[in-house]
Amino acid sequence: MAKAPVLTPRAEDFPRWYQELIAKAELAENGPVRGTMVIRPYGYGLWERMQSEMDARIKATGAENAYFPLLIPQSYLTREAEHVEGFAPELAVVTHAGGKELEEPVVVRPTSETIVNASFATWVRSYRDLPLLINQWANVVRWELRPRVFLRTTEFLWQEGHTAHATREEARDYAARIHREVYADFMTEVLAIDVVLGRKTPRERFAGAVNTLTLEGMMGDGKALQLGTSHELGTNFARAFQIRYLSAEGRQEPVWQTSWGTSTRMLGGLIMSHGDDDGLRVPPRLASVQAVVTAIKGEESVTAAREIAGRLTAAGLRVRIDDRVDVPFGRRAVDWELKGVPVRIEVGPRDLRAGTATLVRRVPGGKEPVPLAALAGLLPGVLEEDQARLLRESRERRESRTAEVRTAAEAAEAALSGGWARIPWAVLGEEGEAALAGQGVSVRCLVAEDGSVPTADDAPGSVAIVARAY
Secondary structure, eight states: OOOOOSSOOTTTOHHHHHHHHHHHTTOEEEOSSTTOEEEOHHHHHHHHHHHHHHHHHHHHTTOEEOOOOSEEEHHHHTTSHHHHHHHGGGOOEEEEETTEEEEEEEEEOSOSHHHHHHHHHHHOOBGGGOSEEEEEEEEEEOOOSSOBTTTBOSEEEEEEEEEEESSHHHHHHHHHHIIIIIIIHHHHHTSOOOOEEEEOOGGGSOTTOSEEEEEEEEOTTSOEEEEEEEEEEETHHHHHTTOEEEOTTSOEEEOEEEEEEEETHHHHHHHHHHOBTTBOOOOTTTOSOSEEEEEOSSHHHHHHHHHHHHHHHHTTOOEEEEOOTTSOHHHHHHHHHHHTOSEEEEEOHHHHHHTEEEEEETTTOOEEEEEGGGHHHHHHHHHHHHHHHHHHHHHHHHHHTEEEOSSHHHHHHHHHTTSEEEEEHHHHHHHHHHHHHTTTOEEEEEEOTTSSOOSSTTOTTOEEEEEOBO
């Protein structure tokens, strides 16, 4: 009798496969309050790597990290009407504390535009204080009716950037820089996800923004996942919070602002983009563990595994030793396969007699003997090959499953069949977009014919990307 698969095959039930992988790879689990999650050490290690890579890119644009309160006076949210209307259904509101009813309810942070701008109003006085570039790593709460770990949870982790500029052009250019140099670079070069950069339609725009730039990735089931957004806020919040500066010409002017964010949703994107029927496949540049050195059995194997791990660590690799020889080897191999560690180096008595170790590659699969002395020099190139392979697979999936269409009906059919559609925005328009929404399909973004980001909602030649979305 054939052994039952460790995971439900993706083609059989993709959502079930996703939930099983998260549990069996020990990435996360549901928290005690509906919609919350416990991120386990291996999953959090991936998030820490995401933080590290993103944080370096954010700081390269001139932004600095700060921290703002979790609790926000409810009156702050009402200052920008469109903003509070957009978030009202998701708010968690505290009405009692310290054994009594609060004079003013406070909102648990759903996003920080309002409380950040209350501080900006006191920090900005003249043009010399600009640009003001702030980033925050924090948690947020948005009450979620249909939670799914990493993708939609009531509480999640993220970074959110908030900036103030002297001119509209400076704000526009900075939002685009974050979109391109921070988010797109990270997602392509580290996550190995082939994202599409585009502009949200007015219907899909962030509440209170005048423009939203997005990055959309195609997941293994053909649905789209929004992996990050960068918003131009115009002067909407500046006027609501009286953030004005004295210009070099001596005039009081409102600042122009941006906000931008990515979250633990990227972990969900990592799983659904690169996972296979055997588990997760982690891009080597992201991996918190790039190589695990596994002793098969016996004290001699354990000693050799530790020596190999030391040499690989000295060569700059992120390495873990698995010397649990009291645990069956097959079980340990399956565990590391589920976790998607890029390479395993297996060493046992037979390998040692031959002066080799067995190299197992997670991304392309397969195993081969490698001389022990060659491992440290070989692995960096192997890891880069596998990084490139994951990105190539992501790009090929998107290209092969995207249809060029001419009608809204064709766009809906392509999306509902497990792919994306590209349709001229001039053909679809806002009326067609509204009709698609009733079918569970949405316009994920607008792109130019040449793949660039349109400069306006009605830019000539814009193409709408239509898909089902998470």
